[in-house]
Amino acid sequence: MAIKKTLLEDIAKELNVSKTLVSMVINGKGDAYGISKKTQEKVLSKAGEMEYTPNVFARALRTGKSHLIGLLVADISNPFYSNIAKHVERELAAKGYNLMICSTDENVEREEKLISLFAEQHMIDGLIIATTNTSGEFFSKERLRNFPIVFIDRYLPDIESNYVVANNYQGSYELTDLLIHKGCKNILALNITPSHISSLTERIKGYKDALTKYDIPFKDDNLLEVSFNNIQKDVREKLLKRLKQSPKIDAIYALNNHIATACLHVFNEIGYDAKKEGVLFASFDDINLFDFVKPNVISVSQPVEQIGVEAANLALHLIDSKNSESFKKIVLATSIISRN
Amino acid sequence: MAIKKTLLEDIAKELNVSKTLVSMVINGKGDAYGISKKTQEKVLSKAGEMEYTPNVFARALRTGKSHLIGLLVADISNPFYSNIAKHVERELAAKGYNLMICSTDENVEREEKLISLFAEQHMIDGLIIATTNTSGEFFSKERLRNFPIVFIDRYLPDIESNYVVANNYQGSYELTDLLIHKGCKNILALNITPSHISSLTERIKGYKDALTKYDIPFKDDNLLEVSFNNIQKDVREKLLKRLKQSPKIDAIYALNNHIATACLHVFNEIGYDAKKEGVLFASFDDINLFDFVKPNVISVSQPVEQIGVEAANLALHLIDSKNSESFKKIVLATSIISRN
DNA sequence: AAATAAATCTAAACTTGTTTAGAAATCGTT
């Protein structure tokens, strides 16, 4: 038997005023609607006394605004995403918005279902998303066309959109450049396939362009593609095979943190000592524990906090400015952590 | 200019029936209300054709149910919590519920504010929470008394509640037991203070009881308390100091993953080689990258998936059974990962 | 003091569904 909640009407009755007035005052529009200061105070104090809190559903139903922003990520257990989530949440909280985080489990269907529920239903006022979708088709739907959406981490090249991403090309280029400077000529890159994801294609491009700069020919043998659904097994298989082939590699470059972790597992399993073999190990995406893992990890660190903050503010901006001017594309610099 | 959404009424008009009927059919209550099969089919096909999706706010306003469950954690960027979140989400998705994850940033006020918003407002149907609160007072409020709440990771000893936690006592006891079996007699434990958090007090208890079992007297010098707000700095300071004192320690036991990471940073900074020093390193909470970090980490792994699944199901159970029978307390076994 | 203007407040409509109470149509029975 739940306690009856205090309603606007209850306060109104207590004070012998209309609930209209109470609503206006509670929403801080007392002055705008010319409610006397004295009355405003009465209402506010009574509301406090009666522990009034508005019913979010009634409010959202009428106003079409929920003051809720959705964050959809592929996998909330990935520290890259959970760190972004933390910063988005902080930034939004400061602005009076709440964040609803959902993990799609790398499942496109689930992602689309959640977007339908949240965005089309206007359950949320805006959406921040690291999409797992391969094309922009879904987002081009009439109903979503005018919904405030901010892509993070990845964007879809076939549609115009607002996004906040790290400069994947530049980061990968610099990392490769560093490896080359450290004397590497046979850098084995491990990527995810199918790599329709913008961040990954750009990392590959940066890698290749850096090679080109130093006249190092790119060899197909030095780019292993591992299946997205089976990273661990694939990395194991292909890496083991490649390690036996010549020309011998002098660096291993994992294109994201999942692959990096998978490589570490393989090293561990076969007792591979990269240092002894004279092989450098690098990873795009930094994990703070990399500071302590055995093969030294040279990594590209993404500005996680900045991504979160910028994405939050961009989302809020889009919500405020209904007339969708131009699309905002924010590209943030990465930094190399070399851990000599 | 947002496209006009399809409403129940629109479908009703198209078919020349009442919106009541449409609502009944859409909610699968057609048979219960005796709507003819033929009409039901008409409605369903028209609804599909017009891409109808109900307004969640209107529905929630009327029914008082949102089919949304809240998950409040102190810090979503902590892999322990983000992993639980992932499993809770999976489990709930399978049951037709959505999860709303919020991170309170270890801020009690923010936690209470979010609970007020979500729970008291019935924005969510149930709450799963790793509370940062120190007492059960807030949760004893009339308004929350009958709200379905499942505590995870930590519970509040001063109130009766439903909870799903790991067996912190047993895990810590076994870990200490293992260290002793490996020859350790001076096990330095690092804990967070003030340690009102149930999980931590139980870990301490397990540690002490294991010592007692082997007639090893507990020494105050072997329990360092680091401030919650300043883990890194405190660990550094106190650990460095203790390392210089005698009797020399032969094991370092971090009572959670934050402390473990902080210890690793200190080791790194001062070039402390635990192995060479003959000191074992242990941690409550496992992180998968521990597999690769330099001082071997002996850890207690919590059944993250199980915690998530059990918490989700317990929450759903509480939502269904309004009459709050007895409180369910689920305590799950941990496992030791010794990484010799 | 009447007329006009300004300040303060309110009744009713509105948001979009769900549910209740009851109407209309169909059927079966004598």
Added chain:
DNA sequence: AACGATTTCTAAACAAGTTTAGATTTATTT
């Protein structure tokens, strides 16, 4: 054909706010 019983459907109330249009009350002007 009349009656009640079923079957099928609907109008209106309801959830709890916000907003609009307009009503009162008070103040100002002549």
